[in-house]
Amino acid sequence: MYKQETITPYGKGGKQEQIRRMFDKIAPSYDRLNHALSLGIDHRWRRTAVDTLSKYQPEQILDIATGTGDFAILLAERLKPQHIIGADISEGMMAVGREKVLKAGLQNIISFQWEDCTKLSFPDGTFDAVTSAYGVRNFHDLDSGLREMQRVLRPGGHLLIVELTPPPRFPMKQLFWVYAHIVMPMLGRLISHDDSAYTYLPASMEAFPQPEQMDGILRRAGFSEVEWRRFTFGISTMYLCEKVKR
Numbered sequence: 719m720y721k722q723e724t725i726t727p728y729g730k731g732g733k734q735e736q737i738r739r740m741f742d743k744i745a746p747s748y749d750r751l752n753h754a755l756s757l758g759i760d761h762r763w764r765r766t767a768v769d770t771l772s773k774y775q776p777e778q779i780l781d782i783a784t785g786t787g788d789f790a791i792l793l794a795e796r797l798k799p800q801h802i803i804g805a806d807i808s809e810g811m812m813a814v815g816r817e818k819v820l821k822a823g824l825q826n827i828i829s830f831q832w833e834d835c836t837k838l839s840f841p842d843g844t845f846d847a848v849t850s851a852y853g854v855r856n857f858h859d860l861d862s863g864l865r866e867m868q869r870v871l872r873p874g875g876h877l878l879i880v881e882l883t884p885p886p887r888f889p890m891k892q893l894f895w896v897y898a899h900i901v902m903p904m905l906g907r908l909i910s911h912d913d914s915a916y917t918y919l920p921a922s923m924e925a926f927p928q929p930e931q932m933d934g935i936l937r938r939a940g941f942s943e944v945e946w947r948r949f950t951f952g953i954s955t956m957y958l959c960e961k962v963k964r
Contacts, residue, residue, distance in 0.1 A: 722855050722925035727918035733858035734807065734834070740918070741785070742810035744910040749786055749814070751909045751916075755902055763949045764789060764851060767880045767956045768796050774876055776846035780805060782835055782867060783853020787815030787828065789880075793849065794827045805833035806853075836862035843872040851880045855926040864939035871961040877941060878958050882923045885952040894953065898923065929955050 726733050727740045741748070753760060768789075777800040781790040784804030794802055806812050812830040819828045833839060836859050848867045857863040867877055884898075885891045898920035906916020927935060929946040932955075936944050941959035948955050 720860050720925075720927060722922045722927075723858060723860060725918065725922050725925050727914040733856075737856050737858070738807045740912070740915050741806075741808035744912050744915050745786070745808065745810035745814050747910045748811065749788070751906065754909070755905060755916075759950055760852075760954070763880060763954045763956070764792055765796070766949070767851070767878060768792050770956070770958050771847055771849075771876060771878055772797060774847065776876070777801070778845045778847075779803070780838075780840070780845045780848045780867075780870060782806075782833075782848060782850040782863075783856060784815060784830065785811045785853065787812070787818050787830070789849060789851040790815070790828050791818060791822055791824060794824050795822075799827070799846075802828045804828060804830045805835070805838070806830070807832065807834065836866055838866045838870055840870045842869055843875075844870045845875060846872060847876045847878065849878045852882060854879050854881055855922050860935065861939065864936065864941075868940040868961055873961055873963045875961045876958065877936070877961070878956070880954060880956050881926060882919075883926065883928060883948070883952055883955045884924050886928065887952070890951040890953075894951075929957070932957060 726736045728736045779793055779799050779802045781802055781804045784790050784806050787804050790802050790804040804815060809832065816830055819825050835857055848871055885894050902920055903916045907913055933944050933946065936957065936959050940962050942962045944959040946955055946957045
């Protein structure tokens with residue numbers, strides 16, 4: 719078990735159910751608060767990550783922990799695939815996502831589906847790419863989730879993960895601690911009216927494996943050619959890897 723699997727927003731019940739409740743509750747304010755907390759820098763992180771997949775031209779994409787669909791919409795706009803399924807455990811978040819997809823005119827490309835990341839309903843080798851932006855640290859079982867993502871990829875398909883990570887070096891490490899533990903919870907309370915959600919966020923971030931450890935975790939899950947890249951002093955990290963070809 720990894721440390722972030724033991725961290726929960728509310729303290730009672732299983733992590734998966736608590737995460738579902740949390741995201742259902744904050745769904746209406748999530749996008750506004752999310753971009754405010756990152757000062758808008760997350761837009762650039764997401765674009766850079768999506769563009770790393772462009773040379774592989776994936777046609778069938780699964781976006782895990784899709785939330786309100788921002789990453790799925792970006793994938794559709796920049797990669798022009800045939801189909802994207804946005805999967806999540808929070809119906810509240812996906813309801814917001816469906817409205818955004820309709821507004822963007824992408825309803826024929828993007829669909830949403832409730833899924834448990836550790837027990838995906840799709841057959842083996844269904845997708846050319848599996849993606850997840852800022853959702854993997856919420857998995858209640860990281861190894862099982864990664865193995866399922868590997869299973870539903872075709873051989874040679876690609877996994878793309880973008881995740882928040884604490885900066886590793888002085889002075890950004892110390893400055894970010896102040897931001898994450900003081901500013902972030904305060905803004906979270908003001909905008910989302912959920913005290914727990916934005917104290918959970920920095921705690922889960924700090925507990926999530928650093929890139930050097932994630933490299934080994936991804937390889938044990940059946941991935942090869944693991945590459946990772948830190949963004950903005952290490953506040954966010956992108957992982958790109960390939961399903962081992964048999």
